[in-house]
Amino acid sequence: MPIMPEPAGPHARRLRTESGPAWRGNGPLTARATRSTFPNPARRGLSVGVDIGGTKVAAGVVDVHGQILAEARRATPGQDPRAVESVITELVRELSADYRIRSIGIGAAGWMDLSNSTVLFSPHLAWRNEPLRRNLEKLLRRRVTVVNDADAAAWAEWRFGAGRGESRLVCVTLGTGIGGAMILGGRVERGRHGVAGEFGHQIIVPQGHRCECGNRGCWEQYASGNALGREARELAAAKSPVAQAIIAAAPGDGAAITGALVTRLAMEGDPASRELVDDVGQWLGLGLANLAAALDPGTFVIGGGLSAAGDLLLEPARRAFGRNLTGRGFRPAARIERAALGPEAGLIGAADLSRLLSRSGT
Numbered sequence: 001m002p003i004m005p006e007p008a009g010p011h012a013r014r015l016r017t018e019s020g021p022a023w024r025g026n027g028p029l030t031a032r033a034t035r036s037t038f039p040n041p042a043r044r045g046l047s048v049g050v051d052i053g054g055t056k057v058a059a060g061v062v063d064v065h066g067q068i069l070a071e072a073r074r075a076t077p078g079q080d081p082r083a084v085e086s087v088i089t090e091l092v093r094e095l096s097a098d099y100r101i102r103s104i105g106i107g108a109a110g111w112m113d114l115s116n117s118t119v120l121f122s123p124h125l126a127w128r129n130e131p132l133r134r135n136l137e138k139l140l141r142r143r144v145t146v147v148n149d150a151d152a153a154a155w156a157e158w159r160f161g162a163g164r165g166e167s168r169l170v171c172v173t174l175g176t177g178i179g180g181a182m183i184l185g186g187r188v189e190r191g192r193h194g195v196a197g198e199f200g201h202q203i204i205v206p207q208g209h210r211c212e213c214g215n216r217g218c219w220e221q222y223a224s225g226n227a228l229g230r231e232a233r234e235l236a237a238a239k240s241p242v243a244q245a246i247i248a249a250a251p252g253d254g255a256a257i258t259g260a261l262v263t264r265l266a267m268e269g270d271p272a273s274r275e276l277v278d279d280v281g282q283w284l285g286l287g288l289a290n291l292a293a294a295l296d297p298g299t300f301v302i303g304g305g306l307s308a309a310g311d312l313l314l315e316p317a318r319r320a321f322g323r324n325l326t327g328r329g330f331r332p333a334a335r336i337e338r339a340a341l342g343p344e345a346g347l348i349g350a351a352d353l354s355r356l357l358s359r360s361g362t
């Protein structure tokens, strides 16, 4: 699969897009390939994309321009892998009833093996070495593409969103934790073992807050939605008068103070919530400066629920980025942009990848 980091060889497969061959040998799928020439995209080249998250499974019919023509969703049915597979099957069948579908792409929260057949591990679902692709192909009786959900979302932002035309794109998703993905030279970069992009677990504060990965001081303990919620709960527990609006928004229930709530209050103008979002933004910028030192991207695209705060989050991030960037003043700095596609990016990217890979005959 050319857009995944498989070794090149005599059997390297080629990827074609609407505008002709975009991938030769081991070269990149380039941004030039993004324009469609289909006269009627509503009828041709439709794909189903499915995004499997910890709480919901979202599916959509996606055209060659990344537009969603129809959507369906269900709650993620607990931890049972078989139940998750039947929900996916149901959604795909439901959407296929009204459209002629040429390919199916699944974005799953978890580590894929390099052949994208097996989910090695999923933090929120019970997949452990789960042959997801084979199982779904049996159930659906057709070919299925399975990709990591963060890779799928990054692909969508690169093809249709805030990262269009960028030769070195790094995407950071701020949700419960921090997700990451890279599109380098038109390829999804997944590292040697398929598990690259775990930016959230760079250690940014030695001996800092404990992380569920087992380490202390990981970036996602400081710059995620969870971090924002934790800081706000601490402020509320101290019964600080500045936390008035936060306490009033979750009366008698500290646990109801979440990153999403604080983001909303900040957007409504609450000064304490704005300060908390500002703090998270500064942590975000510091981590991005570390990533820039290692990866030198042209653009960072910031997505996930927390990115709804827009410039309340991104301005402090840009300032902290500028202050901490190595060689600042003597090098061009990456742009830091908010993701453009919202929570549907994962299903759009999964659909688009499946369509391009099916055209390549893989």
Ligand SMILES: [Zn+2]
Pocket (backbone or CB within 6 Å): 200, 201, 211, 212, 213, 214, 215, 218
């Ligand atoms: Zn960690």
